[in-house]
Amino acid sequence: MAKSFVGPFIVTFAIALFVLLMQILWLYLDDIAGKGLSFFLIMELLAYKCVGLVPLALPLALLISSVMVLGNLAEHYELSSFKSAGVSLLRVMRMLIIFGAISAGVSYLCSDYIIPAANLQFGARMYDIQQKKPTLNMEPGVFNEDFNQFTIRLGDRGDDGRRIEDVLIYDHTKANVGELSQITASNGEMYTSDNGDFFIMRLYDGHQYIEQRPSGREGRSAPFMRTSFDTYTKVFDLSEFQLEVHATSLFSTNRSMLSTWQLREGVDSIATDIAVRKQGLSNHLLAYLPQLPRDTITYRVQQNDPLAFAGADTSLVVEVETTEADSMELLEAAYRPLHAAPRPEERGYTSDSVRHRFLRERQAELETRRAARFAEARRHPLVVGASPWHGVRSLLDSLPKSDHSRIYNRARSSIRSVTAQAQSTLRLLPGIEESRVKHVYDMHMKYSMAVVCIIFVFIGAPMGAIVRKGGFGYPILVSIIFFVIFIILTIFCRKLAESFVVSGVFAGWLPCLILFPISLWITYSAMNDAKLVDTDRAKNALRRARDSKQVAALRRRIAKS
Template sequence: MILRVKKLDKFIAKQFGLLFVGTFFICQFVLMMQFLWRYVDQLIGKGLTMDVLAQFFWYMSLMLVPQALPLAILLSSLIAFGNLGESSELTAIKAAGISLMQAFRSLVVIVIFIALGSFYFQDVVAPSANMSFSRLLLSMKQKSPELEIPEGIFYDGIPQCNLYVQKKDIKTGMLYGVMIYKMTDSYDDAAIILADSGMLQSTAEKKHLVLTLHSGEWFENMKSQEFSAGVSVPYRRETFVKKRIVLDFDADFNVADASALSNNARGKSIGQINRDVDSLNHVYDSVGRVFYKDAKMSYYSPVAVSKKDSLRAVKMAGTKTYSFDSVYSRLSADRKLEAVDAALSKVQREMNDLDFKGMITADGDKLIRQHKIEAINKFTLSLSCLIFFFIGAPLGAIIRKGGLGVPVIISVLVFIVYYIFENTGYRMSRGGMWAIWFGKSIATAVLTPLAIFFTYKANNDSVVFNLDLYRNFFMKIFGLRIKRAVFKKEVIITDPDYAADSATLTEVNREIGDYAREHNLWLAPNIIKVFFKYRPDHTIEEINEKIETVIEDLSNTKDKVILSCLNAYPFMAVKAHTRPFDRKWMNVVAAIIVPVGLFLYLRMWRFRLRLMRDLKVIRQTNDAVIARIEELNSSGTSKA
């Protein structure tokens, strides 16, 4: 069967493709700028050539491609279907009997290929780029060490030197409060140099560093040097006003050896990660077995116990009454003290040994977790391309706003949610607080139901982002009301029937009076009648229906006084003052659950008091409208 590609599929694919290319480069640029700020200090003032900088940006761009793809798909799908909805093309598509899922099908195929390409990119291209970037970054750090010297801590970036600077002037390059530990062949030949100030500069050929010091002292250990006649000098001390020290340092740019980056999990493919995880597990399992064997051999050795007592302990070991306390009680006071000291010493030694072994195994566990995280990340990042499409495309169809306004805002919000869950899961998995599969799948687990919900709503033309709907819902929950807005119509087709409306309002006034006298709305409602013996009460519903009918008819008037009176009519809650729920069993359950029943009872009493005020306002407004109608009728009669 030959796959048929319809014109609609081509049209939608073309719209999406052009936007995807543009948004991809935008997202790539934004991510690169954010990434660049982390390394800007290592680029400025290093004297790097243009080819090195070009390599830096090239490797950076390759590393960020898998992260830019999901964001570009989200933004481009939002804009594409937003444009279709805004130009009514999406409405025409649905009117032709084509569902939204049918309109998606060409893009689903394209996004699947993009996701597969993202996985291939992460497994083949990105690891090589990440390794090259790491090597390049390591070499850039070694380019000009005089700019890397921090304040307040020792800097070991210069070979055979540890340099401490109390304060640094960035503008002049002066170093203040300088302390240098200079080592040559061994620690016996170490020299300590103290100076008030100094300056570190590279030579022209970039092969040496010249350290110019002012007002200091030089202390050097001379233990390894022998003088004539067998006389040895333990150390020498020199005080200087100004001194220059030449340090060997090849600062010419060269790419660092990648052997130091062998544990970089991001620089490996799936196959390499699996092999390295197996190797790491084998190594650390071997280390664990060695630790266990050592502990097994060293934990049970008799200390400070005589041969006689040892034999007695061995004999008692086969009985149920064996106790170390009985053996300990037979010792003399000196032997007891000796045994306790030996035990404390042994426990402390074992604790230190376990701390050291725990540090070794903890590093191994962290390295293994890092490799497993990167392996799962290749799948989740590819899957996010598909998830972001099923978020962006339905949202675009629902919102129907194109351009870079609303789609950008929504894309940023969705990506922030994704980034928060993704980054949290990564950190918790890396630290061992969460399982790796849980931490790396939490972002996907959160966004997948969101994608399904938006796709379902868009496919069924459901209202999701109707702000008026949500506002009215919450206003109804909290008992808030909106004001009525009746304006003069420009074109009036049918004039209002003033006589019928006046008669209706007079009848409404009579019904309101009867209802108010019968129900005493200012009193608290009867709990038994409300929750257990409710009788239907539809009087207010009928009164409200009559008032709304009159308002609808009188809205066709040209008289400003009547229009002003119509805006004074309140919107009434016709059921809230009678009972909490329509079903009797729900009212009974609410009464049994005391806190819920109390809340509903007080809420209903509040609505009764509000209804009492509303009915008073309605009667006053009715009288004003009836009086105005009579004035209009009398003026019309006099004119006639």
């Protein structure tokens, strides 16, 4: 079984990898064509992309090869001989199951360690290629705009590629100040420098025309300048046509370039970002409703936070009950400068074990200041005049009429501020949540793509026993059907996760959850010698229907007689 399986597996894996690679290559063909890339650079890009397609090609190769091997055994009645000797189908499949388990491990290791590095290099190289200009191409009778702010047209070009005639150059380097320049020459030559860094055009017997924008108070036109030359040399920099190499760290945060532990950290970071934005919206209301409790949970430690110390738990929340004490003492505590508080070293807190006590004291001090401000706000005329409460109109009647307009304007401004903050948060949160779902989905798809290798063994091998055909005919047809179903389920589940219909975890495992019962049913059917299309039941049903009609007709004849 091992010998008969390895050959078809290697061949089908190579074919699947080639087909998937050609499908992906069409997406980047426009970016690669015409850039003058070397053969080795193109092979490097293909190698990076091939590594990324291994987890997708392994299940397809396992599916096709297992159908081929078991179909070949069933076609030559070798599988029937095994069953006659008392060997079960699962024992025949044992070597294929081992291959599937090994392929699952290889798929996961490749997805978690090799593919992130390969995608990082591929993304960086493709960005360099996309930024590179196409190869310089000077064709006669065509306006060339490859050089920045220059347009060149050649009337004719010699067979040696060096001699040129009827040259026209438009210079727009000073167009922003209203100066246009045009150079014409009857003939000349063009070539590159020895190191290939510069493109040189040496022109003979030509003219240069310069036209300037009218300037001055009265808008007097500047003189039109015409210059004749016997020899004119124009040097162009070719650095913009060279392939620049950017740092790969610029692309290291993309999801396809992260391993599972990095995706897990990304999910935690995004969840923290969502919590911070919700906390910001909640605490924004305190500027208008100071009676609300403040959310004091610290999700991220800031470097300039006076409460953040090494080893200190900055998420500690201390509830402090305050009463209405002496107003002067509370006001003094409320408006004391924050930087005037002594640091832990000044209070004698030198060890990490007592820093928590300092944090509690400092938190209690901040809560005391908050309570003092709250006590001061309660003595405000707006609050005092609202007792007993008879509505906004009674509160306004307690104030001078000259202040009504100002209060209404401030209320409208506060409502607009709170509404704008809430709408901004509502606009940003769905995008952040979608990014978190994508991270979760990609993380679990690494596991799902490994598990599906084993599931496809339990689909392909029994289907080969049922089809009873070897070679590349029926096996490929059957395999493609199941593989297309898997791809459709994968795309459909991704859309469901991005639409927040299901969670990212469930969406990542849903294709396996759907295919696993199908694999069990196909394996059970193959163990019971099921056929691909069971026509016996249909024939028996038709025979019973025909017999029942004949019996009914005979009964009618007997009844008439």
